[in-house]
Amino acid sequence: MAGFNILKHRLVPEHVILSEEEKKKLLEKYNIDEKQLPKILVRDPVVKAIGAKPGDVIKIIRKNELVGEVVYYRLVVKE
Amino acid sequence: MNFEKLKEELPEKIAEKIKEVSRKYKLDENKKNKLVEKVKDIYEKSKYEPGEAIGVVTAQSISEPATQMTMRTYHVAGAAEIKVTLGLPRLIEIFDARRQPSTPMMKIHLKKDYNTREKAKEIANKIRELKVEDVVKSSVVDILNNQIEFFLDTELLEKYDVTPEEISKKIKEAFKINIRTSKSKITVKLREGEEIKELHKMKTKVLSLNIRGIKGIRQTIVRREGDEWVILTLGSNLKKILEVEGVDTTRTVSNDIHETARVLGIEAVRNLIIEEVTKTLEEQGLDVIPRHITLVADMMTVDGIVKPIGRYGVAGAKGSVLARANFEETIKHLTQAALAGEVDTLESSIENVMINQVVPMGTGVVELVFSPKKGKK
Structure with missing residues (x-):
């Protein structure tokens, strides 16, 4: 996608791909299976832009006006 | 007092506020700790407790103010008349995640x-x-x-600054057919033997x-907002x-949820839903705590696709047969479940209400497990 960078758009929060180790730690912390995480599709434009693959967990850092930074996680899935 | 540590225990903004206040009033260590x-x-008290039925609270907290909304309201954006769907119809539109909003706007x-002003006008044009x-007065099939x-x-041609030649060139390129052009008439001739249809x-x-421009942009209005010029489009x-070129790609937004999902992704949609709902409610003078709207937006986007609230979306995807049957299309869900041999594990609230059991909500979520020690009486 030439011309503009969607990652800089006001509505798009910061997306970071977690490493295997971080992913394991996260699942352990909440005592859950990765399937229980919220999902994000592989064809999502942001996933394409940062180059994540199915099975990756993406850490999303949302900026909230009231409380500041809020961290959210999504699992990359095929359809 | 260590503020870095405080940030881990409290939300960032609240920790910053504490820092700000304690500096402003020059609080000593003792008072700071008290604060x-x-x-x-x-x-801690403002947080939801485990087992709280937040979905029900959210539904009521949004629905009650929504009953106060005026049924059909149109708002005129600026002096130049773009009619925007607002109020209850717009709210329903967002929650239903319609494919096409009734007034798509950017x-x-x-x-x-x-x-x-000049450059904005130029881009808008x-x-x-x-x-x-748009420039044809009438057309006749011969x-x-x-x-x-x-x-x-001809008046419109002048207004939009196009010549008949440009138009006929475009038509020729698109359909590859014979065209005769005069000052106020374009004649398109089809091959012999072509049917009337x-x-x-x-x-x-x-x-x-x-002829030119971007597909779908039907009207543009240049407006001054604060100290900058913005273009509103229908x-x-x-x-x-x-x-x-010239468009600020970091701030330009559309009110079309599905389009935003395609271009900017699911997280952007979540933000857009929150923004649009808050805006719609605020315009009607209603005040809903953000946490409820956030929950709805989260529910609509958990699966990575935009799901409407209702039969075909969130409510239709519930795990329990009885919960689905309770909502809408009772017979459809019951027959399908019977045919497929579905099992209802009675984990959620409504199915337990139906069979008169303790609802897993509040104190009902807690279950006691007692394992007696062997050998003792």
């Missing part, structure tokens, strides 16, 4: 170098979609000569042909607009 304790206490911000039908005649409105088809095709095409 932190008090804030923590209030913060707000285009411009880059610094383009932020003058450039992106507005101009179709052949069956005898196997041709179609388009009579052009084809003539009529061709007429509609030519009329809806794009009709939305986020992807194409973001590629236009």
Whole structure:
């Protein structure tokens, strides 16, 4: 996608791909299976832009006006 | 007092506020600790407790104010008349995640170098979609000569700054057919032996042909907002607009949920839903705590796709048969479950209400497990 960078758009929060180790730690912390995480599709434009693959967990850092930074996680899935 | 540590225990903004206040009133260590304790206490109390039925609370907290909304309200954006769907119809539209909002709109911000009235007008003119039908006064299908005649409105031609030659060139490129052009008339001639039906088809095709501009942008308005110029458009095409030179790609937004999902992704949609709902409620003078709206937006986007609230979306995807049957289309869900041999594990609230059991909510979520020690009586 030439011309503009969607990652800089006001509505798009910061997306970071977690490493295997971080992913394991996260699942352990909440005592859950990765399937229980919220999902994000592989064809999502942001996933394409940062180059994540199915099975990756993406850490999303949302900026909230009231409380500041809020961290959210999504699992990359095929359809 | 260590503020870095405080940030881990309390939300960032609250920790910053504490820091700010304690500096402003020059609090000593003792008072600071007291303040932190008090804030923590209030913060903990304001949090939902495990087992709280937040979905029900959210439903009521949004629905009750929504009943106060005026049924059909239109708001005129600026002096230049773009009618926007607002109020209850707009709220329903967002929660239903309609494919097409009834008034798709965009707000285009411009880059610094383009932020003058003239440049904004120029861009607005450039992106507005101009179709052949916009400059045609009338059109006639001539069956005898196997041709179609388009009579052009010369005043409109001047207004939109196009010549008949440009139009005929576009038509020629698009359909590769014979064209005669005069000052106020374009004649399209079809091949011999073409059916009358084809003539009529061709007429509609030519009329809806794009001469210039971006597809879908039907109207543009340049407006001053604060200290900058923005362009409001009726009709939305986020992807194409973001590629236009001079457009600020970081702030330009559309109110079309599905389009935003395609161009900016699911997280952007979540933010858009929150923004649009808050805006719609605020315009009606209603005040809903953000946490409820956030929950709805989260529910609509958990699976990575935009799901409507209702039969085909969130409510239709519930795990329990009885919960689905309770909502809408009772017979459909029961028969399908019977055919498929579905099992209801009775984990959620409504199915337990139906069979008169303790609802897993509040104190009901807690279950006691007792394992007696062997060998003792």
